[in-house]
Amino acid sequence: MTDLMVTLFNGLSLGSILLLIALGLAITFGLMNVINMAHGELIMIGAYVTFVMQNIFINYIPEQYFDLYFILSIPIAMVVAAAFGMLMEVSLIRYLYKRPLDSLLATWGVSLLLQQLARTIFGAPNVGVKSPSFLEGGVEVGSMYFAYPRLFILGLALVCLAGIYLYFYKTGNGRRVRAVMQNRQMAECLGVSTRKVDLITFAIGSGFAGVAGCALTLLGAIGPTIGTNYIIDAFMVVVVGGVGALFGAVAGAFGIGFFNTVFEFWTNASLGKVFIFLLIIAFLQWRPSGLVTTRSRSLD
Template sequence: MSELMLTLFNGASLGSILLLIALGLAITFGLMNVINMAHGELIMIGAYVTYVMQNLFISYLPSQYFDFYFILAIPVALLVAAGFGMIMEFSLIRFLYKRPLDSLLATWGVGLMLQQLARSIFGAPNVGVKSPSFLNGGLEVGTLLLPYSRLFILGLSITCLIGIYYYFYRTASGRRVRAVMQNRQMAECLGVSTRKVDLLTFAIGSGFAGVAGCAITLLGAIGPALGTSYIIDAFMVVVVGGVGALFGAVAGAFGIGFFNTAFEYLTNASIGKVLIFLLIIAFLQWRPSGLVTSRSRSLD
């Protein structure tokens, strides 16, 4: 029973990490149909922002305030990554809407440039980010020890999901975004500024990538190539969940997390990764549109 509980927790933990990584991509790719291959580099930016905040607190503030650096790094990473996203959208992406292959190549090039920029500023070797003291150790549940860092990432992903849901479904600005994504021409006829909506939506997706990068620093060292190890998983979650469906991304992230953990427990890490890819291929043969299908009059 303890092994089963630990496997379930590991699956939920991996699913929360995948969800946090894929939330931003679910907006830029799922809602805007932009294949943003630089999403991983936006995650990297969030991670390096956390590293810079750590060094600033170490250099300029007393040691008793050190733990606050991580709490402050989360909104700062969101804003910095959103700023990079706005620059990308204004200077490049806005010319490539409805041109998916062009956007793929262009954002891939942007990602390579951001990686080289990170190497020039921080160096090629990986750097470490020290966790705040309140995230050290774990919660004892019977014979199990649940790490506080994993529990924090789980809570952060749920908080981000609630924030996105509230914005898109409970605010006037979010309703305008959904209107533009479902029927751009009708939204323009009703006076919605689609250019502002595009800019804001891409910035929001990029900002949540920065938050994911901040959380990933709790899992290990970070480096310029950090994003390349997560971009495939992020696209996998969005495609399995259903393009344009936020709650599909939730189901896809936790489903992949649980199955991946189960396969690794029954076999090993390498074979488990192969099995999860085979399972996804088989699933997409059965449901090519993913778990959740978005329907609107413009699609019909």
């Protein structure tokens, strides 16, 4: 029973990490149909923002306020990553809508550029970010141990998911976004500024990638290629959940996290990853459109 509970928690923890990483991609790829290969580098930007905030607090802020650096890093990482996303959208992405292969190649080039820029500024070796004191340790329940950082990431993922839901389904701007994504021409006829919607939506997706990068600093060292390690998993979550389905991404993240943990428990990390890929391939043969399909009356 203990092994089962630990395995379930590990699966839930991995699923929350995948969800936090994939939320931004679910917006830019799932809703906007833009294959953004630079999504991992937006995650990297959020991680390095946290690293810079840590150094600012170490060098210029009294020690008793050190823990505040991480709390401030979350919104700042979101704003900085969103600003980079807006710059990408204005200078590049806006010319590549409905051209998925071109957007893939262009954003891949941007990802290489951002990686090299990070190496130039921060150096090639990985750097460490010290966790705040309130996230050190964990909760012991009998013989089980639940680490605070993973519990925090789970809570942060749920808060971000709730924020995205409230924005897209409970606000006027969110309704405009969904209208543009479902039928751009009709939304334009009704007076919706599709250019503004595209810019804001891409900025939101990029901002959540920055939040994911901030959270990943709790799990280990960060480097210029930190985003590359997660970009494939993020695309898997979005595709399995269903392109354009926000809550499909939730089911995909926790499903992949659970099965990946189970396979690793039975075998090892390498074989576990192989089995999860085989499972996803088999699943997509059965449901090519993913777990959740978006019904529409528009003719494609």
